[in-house]
Amino acid sequence: MKKLLRCVLALCMIATIAGCSNKPADTNISDGVYTESAKGNNGDVKVEVEVKDAKVIRVEVVEHMETAGIADVPIQSIPEAIVEHQSLKIDTIAGATNTSKAILEAAELGLMAAGFDVEAMKNKEVIEAVKSEAEDVICDTVVIGAGGAGMTTAIELKKGGQNVILVEKQAMNGGATSLAATYFVAVNTEYQKQAGLGLSIDEYIADQVSKNPDMNADNWKTLLERSEESVEWLNSLGTKINRPLSTYQVATEDGSSLGVAIVKALNAEIERLDVDMRLSTKAVELVTENDQVKGVKVESQNETYTIYADNIVIATGGFASGKEALLEYAPEWADLPSTSAAGSTGDGFELVKAVDANLAFMDVVRLNPSVHSENGVNSSLSAARAEGGIMVNLEGKRFCNDYYPDYTTLSKWMMEQEGDHVYILIDQSAMDKSKRLQGFKDQGYFIEADTIEELAEKMGVPADNLTATIEKYQLAVKTGIDEEFGRSANLTIDFTQAPYYAVSTKPGLQVTLGGIEVDSSMHVVTKAGHAINNLYAVGECAHDGLFGGAPTNENVTFGKLVAEDILNK
Numbered sequence: 108m109k110k111l112l113r114c115v116l117a118l119c120m121i122a123t124i125a126g127c128s129n130k131p132a133d134t135n136i137s138d139g140v141y142t143e144s145a146k147g148n149n150g151d152v153k154v155e156v157e158v159k160d161a162k163v164i165r166v167e168v169v170e171h172m173e174t175a176g177i178a179d180v181p182i183q184s185i186p187e188a189i190v191e192h193q194s195l196k197i198d199t200i201a202g203a204t205n206t207s208k209a210i211l212e213a214a215e216l217g218l219m220a221a222g223f224d225v226e227a228m229k230n231k232e233v234i235e236a237v238k239s240e241a242e243d244v245i246c247d248t249v250v251i252g253a254g255g256a257g258m259t260t261a262i263e264l265k266k267g268g269q270n271v272i273l274v275e276k277q278a279m280n281g282g283a284t285s286l287a288a289t290y291f292v293a294v295n296t297e298y299q300k301q302a303g304l305g306l307s308i309d310e311y312i313a314d315q316v317s318k319n320p321d322m323n324a325d326n327w328k329t330l331l332e333r334s335e336e337s338v339e340w341l342n343s344l345g346t347k348i349n350r351p352l353s354t355y356q357v358a359t360e361d362g363s364s365l366g367v368a369i370v371k372a373l374n375a376e377i378e379r380l381d382v383d384m385r386l387s388t389k390a391v392e393l394v395t396e397n398d399q400v401k402g403v404k405v406e407s408q409n410e411t412y413t414i415y416a417d418n419i420v421i422a423t424g425g426f427a428s429g430k431e432a433l434l435e436y437a438p439e440w441a442d443l444p445s446t447s448a449a450g451s452t453g454d455g456f457e458l459v460k461a462v463d464a465n466l467a468f469m470d471v472v473r474l475n476p477s478v479h480s481e482n483g484v485n486s487s488l489s490a491a492r493a494e495g496g497i498m499v500n501l502e503g504k505r506f507c508n509d510y511y512p513d514y515t516t517l518s519k520w521m522m523e524q525e526g527d528h529v530y531i532l533i534d535q536s537a538m539d540k541s542k543r544l545q546g547f548k549d550q551g552y553f554i555e556a557d558t559i560e561e562l563a564e565k566m567g568v569p570a571d572n573l574t575a576t577i578e579k580y581q582l583a584v585k586t587g588i589d590e591e592f593g594r595s596a597n598l599t600i601d602f603t604q605a606p607y608y609a610v611s612t613k614p615g616l617q618v619t620l621g622g623i624e625v626d627s628s629m630h631v632v633t634k635a636g637h638a639i640n641n642l643y644a645v646g647e648c649a650h651d652g653l654f655g656g657a658p659t660n661e662n663v664t665f666g667k668l669v670a671e672d673i674l675n676k
């Protein structure tokens with residue numbers, strides 16, 4: 108009884124803190140500030156809901172661990188939409204679904220605590236968190252797709268005095284660019300030279316062309332000669348891409364995500380310049396007249412309008428997440444999970460059918476051998492391999508040089524194994540080195556055990572096989588010679604530091620490498636070999652002859668090139 112009384116008192120105190128003292132007479136809804144949490148992508152999302160006179164007057168995300176850049180739009184727009192429409196039936200933001208759901212869930216709990224009829228608030232017409240503008244319009248240039256390539260092009264055009272419209276089909280911009288993990292390909296920058304990592308650009312290009320004769324050496328040269336300028340341009344906007352990793356790679360100063368840094372910086376510039384960026388606006392058809400491209404038809408919240416423009420830039424990204432496009436262009440890979448953005452569905456290739464554009468090398472892709480799928484989310488566990496992890500199959504045996512640099516070949520070896528996944532194994536020494544891996548561990552992705560036998564049991568593989576595998580690998584680490592599979596790089600984990608970790612992994616699709624054929628100024632080229640003067644393709648959707656050799660650099664350098672070509676007309 109005493110216990111019950113204590114509970115009642117405690118509840119009263121909580122309610123007072125929450126502010127239930129001011130309850131309008133004709134409602135069960137109490138004024139106050141209510142704080143609730145729900146699980147997002149990376150952890151709890153804490154939301155404050157403020158209620159006054161039976162109205163929601165403020166919803167705010169006050170604490171979260173969601174990925175900066177990717178989560179920005181839902182964190183701002185969903186709370187605003189709840190307040191504006193007094194509704195919980197807000198559409199989630201594509202590409203940030205888990206964050207959106209967490210905000211809605213936490214807000215619902217808060218509103219429930221305040222006494223709202225949350226079922227009624229969910230039983231309304233769906234509200235788009237991002238608004239549309241549905242009228243035909245004329246501008247100088249329309250850029251389709253607000254990833255790295257589209258944003259760079261739009262920024263440079265706006266700075267050059269153009270009236271530019273940037274359309275993005277998702278409710279947030281950034282595309283696959285925001286997922287770019289680590290390195291910006293650049294050669295012979297000051298950062299590299301100072302670290303003793305200088306390399307002649309011609310030497311690098313010769314090496315690339317020797318590996319793939321279809322490479323376009325001229326476009327490589329243009330890109331690499333302007334790399335330093337592109338890195339400094341990004342850094343002037345706020346990125347800190349200044350850490351040389353190798354003769355051809357630079358990364359962010361603190362090792363944080365390259366893509367998030369780039370998108371954040373470009374976003375700030377888009378905002379500063381007040382670029383007309385239209386989110387939730389999907390390009391559905393190129394408008395042509397007498398064989399001339401005149402603009403693009405777009406859809407926004409079930410309404411269609413046309414943007415007429417002198418120049419049209421397609422920057423719609425690749426098609427790693429587009430089942431239909433994969434079946435059409437690269438069926439061999441259609442069943443693999445995608446680590447790319449939800450918007451990478453190959454829309455650009457549909458658009459250019461209207462002008463009979465040539466599509467080149469469409470079946471060439473870059474696979475990621477380290478994809479872990481959990482609750483429908485595909486995450487790249489490449490850090491586990493980068494820290495020296497080994498791979499074993501469901502028999503508990505290594506099956507190849509698991510640090511093989513060609514990911515497509517490595518992925519094919521993985522696909523030859525029994526079952527639908529293999530495991531990457533690391534020990535505590537590797538876990539200690541990587542914040543990213545620790546984050547995945549916190550999310551429960553790893554199987555963990557104090558002994559190899561126990562690990563084998565939890566993985567469901569034969570313990571004697573796994574023990575023998577580890578013993579053989581320990582010898583390879585000790586001698587530096589992997590007699591079984593000839594792995595010579597990153598033989599760093601000797602599996603002596605418990606606990607031991609395993610994470611299931613399978614190959615996934617990361618980047619598509621073919622695309623719309625373009626000339627050296629990124630004009631779209633038709634099947635008949637004619638370059639269309641006012642139609643451009645840039646970024647992952649374009650086949651610029653680099654085969655995705657430097658994706659984020661291609662976005663910036665070739666995006667600027669497109670803008671220069673347009674401004675010089």
Ligand SMILES: Cc1cc2nc3c(=O)[nH]c(=O)nc-3n(C[C@H](O)[C@H](O)[C@H](O)COP(=O)(O)OP(=O)(O)OC[C@H]3O[C@@H](n4cnc5c(N)ncnc54)[C@H](O)[C@@H]3O)c2cc1C
Pocket residue numbers: 251252253254255256257274275276277280281282283284285286287288289290291292365366388389390391422423424425446447448449450451452454455487617618645646647648657658659660662
């Ligand atoms: C997991 C991962 C890791 C990576 N790591 C690196 C790395 O370390 N270094 C590196 O350089 N690259 C890396 N990449 C590759 C790189 O991120 C991309 O290839 C590149 O940034 C693509 O840029 P983009 O602007 O062409 O396309 P995106 O950034 O994908 O932008 C295209 C935009 O167009 C929008 N869009 C599509 N269709 C339409 C339409 N019909 N109407 C309007 N909008 C539309 C999309 O929603 C998207 O926002 C990585 C990629 C992935 C997936």
